[in-house]
Amino acid sequence: MDITIHQTYLPHTDPEASLTFYRDVLGFEVRNDVGYEGMRWITVGPVGQPDTSIVLHPPTANPDLTDDEGRMLLELIAKGTYFGVNLATPDLVATFAALEAAGAEVVQEPTEQPYGVFDCAFRDPSGNMLRIQQPR
Numbered sequence: 001m002d003i004t005i006h007q008t009y010l011p012h013t014d015p016e017a018s019l020t021f022y023r024d025v026l027g028f029e030v031r032n033d034v035g036y037e038g039m040r041w042i043t044v045g046p047v048g049q050p051d052t053s054i055v056l057h058p059p060t061a062n063p064d065l066t067d068d069e070g071r072m073l074l075e076l077i078a079k080g081t082y083f084g085v086n087l088a089t090p091d092l093v094a095t096f097a098a099l100e101a102a103g104a105e106v107v108q109e110p111t112e113q114p115y116g117v118f119d120c121a122f123r124d125p126s127g128n129m130l131r132i133q134q135p136r
Contacts, residue, residue, distance in 0.1 A: 005052060007043070010083050010128045011059030013074065015040040017125035018056045025102045028054075054085065077127050080107070084129035086119075092134035096120045099132075 012018035022028045022044040031053055032043035039061055045053040059077055060070040076082035089095040092110050099122055100106055107121035107129065119133040 007053045007055050008085060009055045009057050010085060010124070011073075011077050011126060012040075012042070012056040012124075013059070013077060013126040015042060015056070015058075018042065019044075021104070021125050022054070022056065025099060025104055080123050080127045080129045082128075084131065087130060087132045088135050089132055090134065092118055092120060092132060095132060 019030070019033070019042055022042075023030055026044075027047065028044040029047050030042065030044055031050075032041070034041045039058040040056075041058070042056040043053050044056065059073050065073065073082065096110050105123040107123055108119075110118065110120045112118050116136075117133050118136075119131050122130045122132070124130055
């Protein structure tokens with residue numbers, strides 16, 4: 001089989017703040033920005049990797065969610081415990097410094113993890129956990 005990761009989804013609670021973070025802070029390009037009934041789906045991805053994207057979506061756009069489930073979902077997102085993504089960079093220390101200087105919410109400074117990974121962690125404006133690793 002030949003399978004690749006094409007898109008992954010992260011919820012957003014503020015499309016403009018998310019757009020600014022992913023485009024201006026992380027440097028991702030905007031590939032699509034679609035609105036429907038007052039909601040927005042924004043597709044972003046790393047420059048030079050056109051086949052890999054993150055779709056930032058309205059978390060409560062599912063018509064099967066009850067009001068209580070929607071509130072619970074938004075609470076989990078705000079805590080950073082619902083969704084996340086792992087990213088990679090060849091220079092974690094420099095990337096960390098640039099994101100911290102841009103005002104990104106730091107969760108963990110660059111750390112050698114006991115399981116063999118050198119990484120750090122940030123939250124996006126919606127609370128999603130972004131771990132950034134430096135491949136060995």
